[in-house]
Amino acid sequence: MDDKLLITPAPHISSVKTVRGIMLDVVISLLPATLAGIIIFGIRSLQLVLASVIAAVAAEAIYQKVAKKPVTVNDMSAVVTGLLLALTLPPDAPIWIPIIGSAFAIIVAKQIFGGLGTNFVNPALAGRAFIVAAWPLHMTQDWLNPMTHDAITGATPLAVFNNTGTTSLGVKDLLLGLRAGSLGETCIIALLAGGIYLIARDVIDWRIPVGYLGTLALGTWIFGSPNGFFQGDWLSGILLGGAVLGSIFMATDYVTSPVTPTGRFYMGVGAGIITLLIRVWGGYPEGVTYAILFMNLVTPLIDKYVVPKYYGYMHDIQARKAAAGGGTK
Amino acid sequence: MSIIAIIIGGVLVNNFIFMQYLGICPFIGVSQNLETAMGMSGAVVFVMTIASAVTAAFEQFVLARFGLEYLRTIAYILVIAAFVQLVEIFMKKTLPGLYKALGIYLPLITTNCAVLGVTMLNVRQGYGILMSTINGFAGALGWSLAIIIFAGIRERWQLMDIPPALEGFPLALISTGLMSLAFLGFVGLFKGLF
Amino acid sequence: MKESKSSLGFDFIKGFIQENPTFALAIGMCPTLAVTTSVVNGFWMGIAVLFVLTFANVFVSLLRNFIPDEIRIPIFVILIATPVVIVELVMKAYLPAIYEVLGIFVPLIVVNCIIIARAEAFAYRNPVMNSLMDGLGIGAAFTVNLMIVGGIREFLGTGQIVFGSAAFPSVPFFEPAAVMLTPPGGFITLGILMALFNVTIGAKGKTND
Numbered sequence: 001m002d003d004k005l006l007i008t009p010a011p012h013i014s015s016v017k018t019v020r021g022i023m024l025d026v027v028i029s030l031l032p033a034t035l036a037g038i039i040i041f042g043i044r045s046l047q048l049v050l051a052s053v054i055a056a057v058a059a060e061a062i063y064q065k066v067a068k069k070p071v072t073v074n075d076m077s078a079v080v081t082g083l084l085l086a087l088t089l090p091p092d093a094p095i096w097i098p099i100i101g102s103a104f105a106i107i108v109a110k111q112i113f114g115g116l117g118t119n120f121v122n123p124a125l126a127g128r129a130f131i132v133a134a135w136p137l138h139m140t141q142d143w144l145n146p147m148t149h150d151a152i153t154g155a156t157p158l159a160v161f162n163n164t165g166t167t168s169l170g171v172k173d174l175l176l177g178l179r180a181g182s183l184g185e186t187c188i189i190a191l192l193a194g195g196i197y198l199i200a201r202d203v204i205d206w207r208i209p210v211g212y213l214g215t216l217a218l219g220t221w222i223f224g225s226p227n228g229f230f231q232g233d234w235l236s237g238i239l240l241g242g243a244v245l246g247s248i249f250m251a252t253d254y255v256t257s258p259v260t261p262t263g264r265f266y267m268g269v270g271a272g273i274i275t276l277l278i279r280v281w282g283g284y285p286e287g288v289t290y291a292i293l294f295m296n297l298v299t300p301l302i303d304k305y306v307v308p309k310y311y312g313y314m315h316d317i318q319a320r321k322a323a324a325g326g327g328t329k
Numbered sequence: 330m331s332i333i334a335i336i337i338g339g340v341l342v343n344n345f346i347f348m349q350y351l352g353i354c355p356f357i358g359v360s361q362n363l364e365t366a367m368g369m370s371g372a373v374v375f376v377m378t379i380a381s382a383v384t385a386a387f388e389q390f391v392l393a394r395f396g397l398e399y400l401r402t403i404a405y406i407l408v409i410a411a412f413v414q415l416v417e418i419f420m421k422k423t424l425p426g427l428y429k430a431l432g433i434y435l436p437l438i439t440t441n442c443a444v445l446g447v448t449m450l451n452v453r454q455g456y457g458i459l460m461s462t463i464n465g466f467a468g469a470l471g472w473s474l475a476i477i478i479f480a481g482i483r484e485r486w487q488l489m490d491i492p493p494a495l496e497g498f499p500l501a502l503i504s505t506g507l508m509s510l511a512f513l514g515f516v517g518l519f520k521g522l523f
Numbered sequence: 524m525k526e527s528k529s530s531l532g533f534d535f536i537k538g539f540i541q542e543n544p545t546f547a548l549a550i551g552m553c554p555t556l557a558v559t560t561s562v563v564n565g566f567w568m569g570i571a572v573l574f575v576l577t578f579a580n581v582f583v584s585l586l587r588n589f590i591p592d593e594i595r596i597p598i599f600v601i602l603i604a605t606p607v608v609i610v611e612l613v614m615k616a617y618l619p620a621i622y623e624v625l626g627i628f629v630p631l632i633v634v635n636c637i638i639i640a641r642a643e644a645f646a647y648r649n650p651v652m653n654s655l656m657d658g659l660g661i662g663a664a665f666t667v668n669l670m671i672v673g674g675i676r677e678f679l680g681t682g683q684i685v686f687g688s689a690a691f692p693s694v695p696f697f698e699p700a701a702v703m704l705t706p707p708g709g710f711i712t713l714g715i716l717m718a719l720f721n722v723t724i725g726a727k728g729k730t731n732d
Contacts, residue, residue: 134700283517290514300481403604499718506710
């Protein structure tokens with residue numbers, strides 16, 4: 001354990017976990033998806049991942065040096081941000097895109113507020129939103145064909161699904177990830193493996209991905225088909241696009257999600273609703289980035305108004321029931 | 330343009346702070362904690378809604394009728410200032426509790442460019458009295474949403490280690506930028522549906 | 524009311540540094556963010572504000588001994604609204620394209636905090652020549668600020684800066700970032716510029732909110 005004096009915002013929970021340990025867990029959990037991205041989309045994926053991670057770490061180190069603060073790149077949080085950002089990129093995006101995106105994510109969305117634990121939006125997603133707004137053509141067209149690694153034009157399977165309510169991809173293709181998409185979002189099996197690892201290691205709260213994907217599935221089932229209500233292909237709805245990646249690895253970030261279990265569940269549900277709104281009725285094919293960012297914004301309000309059950313709550317309830325049932329005449 | 334479209338537009342798609350740059354000074358000035366943010370929001374919703382109605386009526390029955398549109402700016406600001414003054418006096422006498430709750434926010438609203446701004450937008454979009462009122466209400470709701478979200482975020486800043494050069498306005502502006510990045514997601518929402 | 528007698532030169536220069544409306548006083552933010560999508564737009568808005576501010580300052584100062592304290596704010600509003608209407612009509616007639624682009628922010632000059640603040644804090648208490656220099660200085664500084672922010676946003680957002688028919692550079696040498704022209708780009712650019720100002724020129728005691 002570090003024996004430096006740490007001053008951090010609440011909650012103050014002591015455990016044997018260090019920040020570095022948690023971040024390492026996250027990196028490990030992302031390795032299957034990263035590897036899948038490299039296999040499916042080729043060497044470009046590796047280049048993007050490396051560029052993103054190196055840029056993130058460098059940005060953090062440079063900022064902290066210039067701001068005369070201790071350099072904390074050892075805690076690997078910058079590595080995680082860089083890796084996550086890379087996984088959301090189209091595989092044929094130019095190299096400078098993750099470099100600028102990571103620099104923005106680390107410096108503007110995280111470091112200027114005081115570093116780890118102080119940001120109010122997910123840095124990787126803020127970086128991605130910035131890039132999408134800055135270079136929309138790259139972010140919506142630089143797709144590659146799976147396994148052949150050549151450039152592809154035309155709508156992604158998700159866009160097709162939003163418009164028609166159906167997809168030509170079978171469940172096996174969806175799970176294995178043999179389709180166009182961002183380099184880390186397509187191989188669902190790899191993502192789920194990572195997610196299970198993180199839940200088992202107690203790094204993330206299952207309520208967020210379950211709430212998110214459950215709500216998205218329900219909403220897709222109700223509204224997702226052009227033929228009428230309650231006919232949507234909910235399974236494709238949650239497997240296509242970035243919902244699995246986002247709900248497991250982005251929405252669950254400690255700093256930007258609520259503190260209480262109930263609050264976290266609400267966050268998942270809220271993100272699911274917004275994702276659905278944007279996909280079905282909004283101006284973009286994918287809503288995961290904005291949904292999670294928006295829920296980040298309202299997290300302080302959720303924390304303020306979702307009051308946790310205090311220790312001994314059930315005991316009190318039973319005591320009151322007994323007193324009322326026993327009757328006080 | 331139906332009512333629902335106007336409301337969704339005002340609150341999410343064309344949010345006054347995040348997409349239209351209106352009402353920024355009080356947004357940053359009064360968002361340090363949730364109580365003041367909510368107080369200001371209440372006052373803003375009240376004033377913007379009625380100011381929209383009053384100016385729209387004035388536009389229809391005075392400016393348009395007598396061909397005095399070029400006097401719009403001067404007329405509207407005087408109407409708004411007078412209205413806010415009247416509201417203050419009225420509230421002080423008849424609703425002292427509410428007056429005390431809203432406190433200093435009421436006079437501040439006259440210079441909130443969102444109020445004059447929305448009345449101008451109403452004219453630009455060709456709204457009649459009813460639509461103007463609804464548009465004013467929707468815009469104010471969106472403004473309130475923005476400031477309440479921001480206050481929630483700002484309350485957490487007490488615990489952070491912010492470089493002095495960034496403290497105050499610079500950080501507030503950058504944060505508003507990050508928030509508006511999130512709101513970009515609502516562009517095009519429900520377009521053409523209602 | 525005691526009247527201060529500062530030098531005329533100082534009254535002009537202070538708008539750029541100690542009392543820089545955008546970077547030091549943080550007032551008049553709405554137009555600063557809204558119109559700085561290009562240098563040209565920033566320039567014309569700045570000139571409009573310069574005119575209104577100077578006009579208002581001069582007249583408030585001329586009439587300062589005749590304006591009763593209780594109703595001074597409505598009087599200020601009228602003295603400010605008049606030049607705004609003039610600006611609106613002139614712009615509509617001679618610069619219709621710019622007038623279109625600046626949109627509602629031209630009439631919104633009437634509630635621009637800078638103008639009311641200067642009327643209240645300076646012109647009401649100072650002689651005419653000082654008020655004139657104050658208006659010119661702050662107006663000029665505001666124009667420069669708008670052009671700087673506009674220049675950065677336009678350059679990064681379109682790859683070039685356009686003056687009428689001349690563009691510099693004639694061909695962008697990097698892929699422009701469209702986000703700079705949108706609200707997020709505006710907010711973040713201004714915030715960073717403010718921080719830079721604080722670190723370099725400002726460096727005076729900052730008030731915490």
